[in-house]
Amino acid sequence: MPIQTCTVAVVGATGAVGREALKILQQRGVPGERVIALASERSAGASVEYGPSRLSIVALDDRSAERTFQLADVAIFCADADTARTFVPIAVERGALVVDNSSAFRMDPTVPLVVPEVNGALLDVGAEVVANPNCSTILLLVALEPLRRRFGVRSIVVSTYQAVSGAGLAAIDELRMQAGDALAGRTTTKRVFAEPCAFNVFSHDSAVDLRTGLNAEEQKLIDETRKIWDDPRLAITPTCIRVPVERAHSESVVIELREPAHEDEIRLALVSATGVSIIDDRAANAFPTPLKASGVDDVLVGRIRPDPGAGFDGRGRSTRWCLWLSGDQLRKGAALNAVQIAEALLAPASSLAPGTRAPSRVQRWHTGAIIT
Amino acid sequence: MPIQTCTVAVVGATGAVGREALKILQQRGVPGERVIALASERSAGASVEYGPSRLSIVALDDRSAERTFQLADVAIFCADADTARTFVPIAVERGALVVDNSSAFRMDPTVPLVVPEVNGALLDVGAEVVANPNCSTILLLVALEPLRRRFGVRSIVVSTYQAVSGAGLAAIDELRMQAGDALAGRTTTKRVFAEPCAFNVFSHDSAVDLRTGLNAEEQKLIDETRKIWDDPRLAITPTCIRVPVERAHSESVVIELREPAHEDEIRLALVSATGVSIIDDRAANAFPTPLKASGVDDVLVGRIRPDPGAGFDGRGRSTRWCLWLSGDQLRKGAALNAVQIAEALLAPASSLAPGTRAPSRVQRWHTGAIIT
Numbered sequence: 237m238p239i240q241t242c243t244v245a246v247v248g249a250t251g252a253v254g255r256e257a258l259k260i261l262q263q264r265g266v267p268g269e270r271v272i273a274l275a276s277e278r279s280a281g282a283s284v285e286y287g288p289s290r291l292s293i294v295a296l297d298d299r300s301a302e303r304t305f306q307l308a309d310v311a312i313f314c315a316d317a318d319t320a321r322t323f324v325p326i327a328v329e330r331g332a333l334v335v336d337n338s339s340a341f342r343m344d345p346t347v348p349l350v351v352p353e354v355n356g357a358l359l360d361v362g363a364e365v366v367a368n369p370n371c372s373t374i375l376l377l378v379a380l381e382p383l384r385r386r387f388g389v390r391s392i393v394v395s396t397y398q399a400v401s402g403a404g405l406a407a408i409d410e411l412r413m414q415a416g417d418a419l420a421g422r423t424t425t426k427r428v429f430a431e432p433c434a435f436n437v438f439s440h441d442s443a444v445d446l447r448t449g450l451n452a453e454e455q456k457l458i459d460e461t462r463k464i465w466d467d468p469r470l471a472i473t474p475t476c477i478r479v480p481v482e483r484a485h486s487e488s489v490v491i492e493l494r495e496p497a498h499e500d501e502i503r504l505a506l507v508s509a510t511g512v513s514i515i516d517d518r519a520a521n522a523f524p525t526p527l528k529a530s531g532v533d534d535v536l537v538g539r540i541r542p543d544p545g546a547g548f549d550g551r552g553r554s555t556r557w558c559l560w561l562s563g564d565q566l567r568k569g570a571a572l573n574a575v576q577i578a579e580a581l582l583a584p585a586s587s588l589a590p591g592t593r594a595p596s597r598v599q600r601w602h603t604g605a606i607i608t
Numbered sequence: 609m610p611i612q613t614c615t616v617a618v619v620g621a622t623g624a625v626g627r628e629a630l631k632i633l634q635q636r637g638v639p640g641e642r643v644i645a646l647a648s649e650r651s652a653g654a655s656v657e658y659g660p661s662r663l664s665i666v667a668l669d670d671r672s673a674e675r676t677f678q679l680a681d682v683a684i685f686c687a688d689a690d691t692a693r694t695f696v697p698i699a700v701e702r703g704a705l706v707v708d709n710s711s712a713f714r715m716d717p718t719v720p721l722v723v724p725e726v727n728g729a730l731l732d733v734g735a736e737v738v739a740n741p742n743c744s745t746i747l748l749l750v751a752l753e754p755l756r757r758r759f760g761v762r763s764i765v766v767s768t769y770q771a772v773s774g775a776g777l778a779a780i781d782e783l784r785m786q787a788g789d790a791l792a793g794r795t796t797t798k799r800v801f802a803e804p805c806a807f808n809v810f811s812h813d814s815a816v817d818l819r820t821g822l823n824a825e826e827q828k829l830i831d832e833t834r835k836i837w838d839d840p841r842l843a844i845t846p847t848c849i850r851v852p853v854e855r856a857h858s859e860s861v862v863i864e865l866r867e868p869a870h871e872d873e874i875r876l877a878l879v880s881a882t883g884v885s886i887i888d889d890r891a892a893n894a895f896p897t898p899l900k901a902s903g904v905d906d907v908l909v910g911r912i913r914p915d916p917g918a919g920f921d922g923r924g925r926s927t928r929w930c931l932w933l934s935g936d937q938l939r940k941g942a943a944l945n946a947v948q949i950a951e952a953l954l955a956p957a958s959s960l961a962p963g964t965r966a967p968s969r970v971q972r973w974h975t976g977a978i979i980t
Contacts, residue, residue: 449913
C-alpha cells in the first residue's frame with residue numbers, strides 16, 4: 237500500500253535525521269494524523285515541525301512503544317544503536333515493519349542492508365527489519381552502482397569530505413559558534429568534536445581501531461560496501477575526514493574496473509543512472525559541491541576523468557577512473573534512503589524497487605514525483 | 609656566506625607568500641637594512657611589517673629592478689609567473705641568485721626544481737635560478753621522501769584539502785566575509801572564487817584541461833613530482849580540492865612501494881625524516897590538522913596505516929600504505945622552502961643541503977635553529 241495511507245512512526249524525531257525524515261514524509265503527502273513522532277524522554281512535551289503544522293513528541297518508553305508500534309505500519313528509526321537494539325525488537329513483535337538508520341543491525345546476516353538503487357530487489361521478498369547503510373556508503377554506492385553493473389569493480393580508493401551534521405544538530409551549532417568566535421577573535425569552546433571544526437579539517441571523530449588504524453567510519457564503508465554488493469573480498473581503501481560544511485558530504489573516488497571502458501561509456505552509464513545527476517563542466521570549472529547538493533535528492537557526480545596514473549589499452553579504454561561526488565547526507569545519505577526503503581517494503585511489487593538490473597529512465601526517482 | 613650577511617630582495621613582498629618570506633628572514637636574523645621589499649606599482653609608498661619595524665615598498669619597474677638586483681645577493685620571487693618571466697632574467701643578468709616561487713620556470717629543463725630535503729644536492733653545484741615547487745607538491749614530497757629512499761615508490765593516489773590562502777590574501781578575506789555573511793543570514797558575494805568558499809568545499813579553482821579533465825594544480829603535482837624525483841613515469845593520481853581553511857593544506861595519501869615494508873619500518877623511516885613531525889595517536893584520535901600545522905615549519909604526518917584494500921606478504925609486510933598530512937602552505941609549502949633554497953645556494957657546501965642520502969637526525973631543520 238502507498239505510504240500516504242499508512243501509519244508511520246519516526247523514532248528520534250527531534251534529531252537531524254529524524255527532522256529530515258518528517259520533512260520527506262510531509263513532502264510525500266503523508267497526513268500529520270498518520271505520523272507518530274517519538275523521541276527520548278528529554279523531549280517529552282515538545283513538538284516538531286511537520287509542514288505548516290506541528291506534531292507533539294511522544295516520549296519513547298516501554299509503554300508508549302507497545303502502543304505506538306501496535307498502531308504503526310512502519311517505524312523509521314533515526315536514533316542511536318542502543319535505542320535501536322532496545323526498541324526495534326518491540327516494534328517487530330507488535331507488527332510494525334522497521335527501517336533502522338543506526339549501525340545496530342547493519343552487519344547482522346539476517347537483516348538486509350539496502351540502497352534501493354543498488355539492491356532494492358531484496359525488499360521484494362519482504363523483511364521485518366531493514367538496515368539503512370552509513371551515509372558515506374550510500375552516497376558512494378549510488379554513484380558507483382552503474383559502473384559496477386556495466387564493467388565490474390575491482391577496487392576503490394575514497395577520501396571523504398564529511399559535513400559536521402553527521403554528528404547531529406549540536407555539531408552544526410558548534411560549527412557556527414566556533415566560526416563566529418574565530419571571526420570575532422574570541423577564544424572558543426569544543427563540545428561535540430575533540431578538534432576545532434571551524435576553519436579546520438580533521439580525521440573522522442569515530443573511534444580508531446588500535447590495531448588496524450582504521451576509524452569506525454572507514455570500517456563501516458568497507459564492511460557495508462562488501463555486504464551491499466555481496467562482494468566480500470572487494471578492495472576498498474577509505475580515508476574519512478570531517479570538513480567545516482553543514483550538511484552534505486563529498487567524496488574523491490578512484491575506481492578500478494574489471495573491464496576497460498571508454499570515457500563515453502563511463503559517462504553514458506552515469507547519466508542514465510537512478511539517483512545520480514551529473515555536474516561536470518570543465519570549461520566553467522563547475523562541479524559538485526556540498527552547497528549544491530544540500531536539499532537535493534540525487535547524488536551529484538563530476539570531475540569524471542581517466543586516472544592519469546594509469547594507461548589506456550590499444551582501443552583507448554582504461555580500467556581506472558576518477559570522480560568527485562557530493563550528496564546530502566541527511567537526505568539520500570540517511571532519511572530519504574530510509575523512506576524509500578519503507579515505501580518499497582510497503583509496496584514490494586511496485587516500480588519503486590528497481591531491482592538488480594540496470595533501471596530504465598522511466599524508473600528514475602525524483603523528489604515529489606514518486607510513482608506508486 | 610650565511611644569509612644574515614647578504615642583501616636579500618623579496619619580490620611580491622605584500623602578498624601572502626611575500627609577507628611570510630619577510631617573517632622568516634626576520635626570524636633568521638637578517639637585518640632590515642639588508643632586505644629590499646619590492647611589489648607592484650600599486651603598492652608604491654606603502655610599507656610592510658618586518659619584525660618590530662617596517663620596510664618601505666619599492667615599486668618594481670625596469671629602473672628599480674636594475675638597481676635592486678645589482679645590490680642584491682639573492683632575490684626571492686613571490687610574485688606571479690608573468691612578473692617572474694619579466695624580471696627574473698634582469699635579476700640574473702645583474703648577478704643576483706634567484707629563487708622563484710611561481711610556475712614560470714618549474715618545468716624548464718635547465719632550472720633545478722628543489723625541495724631541499726629531497727634533492728637539495730642539486731644546489732651544491734650552483735645555479736643562477738632555482739624554482740620553488742607548488743605547495744601541494746612540496747608538502748607531499750617532504751612526507752614521502754623517506755619512504756621513497758628506503759622502499760621506492762611505484763604509485764601515489766592523493767586527494768588534497770587545500771586552504772584558500774593558496775589563492776592569496778584576498779581569498780582569506782573572502783572566506784571570512786562569506787562566513788560572516790552566512791552566519792548572519794545575509795546574501796554574500798564572490799570575487800576570488802567562482803564557488804562560495806565558506807561552509808563549502810570545491811574542486812580546485814585552477815583551469816581544467818578540456819581533454820584530460822585534470823586541473824592545473826593536479827597537473828603540477830604530477831609533472832613536478834616526476835621532475836623532482838627524476839622518475840618521469842611515476843604513476844600519480846591527484847584530486848585537488850579547496851576547503852574553508854585559512855592557511856595550511858592537508859592531503860590524504862595512498863602510496864604503493866616497490867619493496868614491501870613492516871609498519872615499524874614505515875614509522876621508523878618517517879620519524880627519522882628531515883622536516884617531518886609525526887602526530888599519530890590512535891587512542892586519542894589525535895592526528896594532523898591544518899590548525900596544528902599553521903605557523904609550523906615541519907610537515908605533520910599521521911593516520912599511518914596499511915591499506916586495508918591490500919594484503920600482507922608471508923612476513924607481515926605490505927607494499928601499500930595510507931597516511932594523512934597537514935603542512936603550512938605559506939611556510940614550507942612556499943616561503944620557507946624558498947628561503948631554505950636561498951640559504952643553500954649562498955652556502956652550498958654547508959650542512960644545509962642534506963643531499964640525496966638519508967639525513968641523520970643532526971641535520972634536522974628546526975625553526976630558528978639553523979646550523980650554518
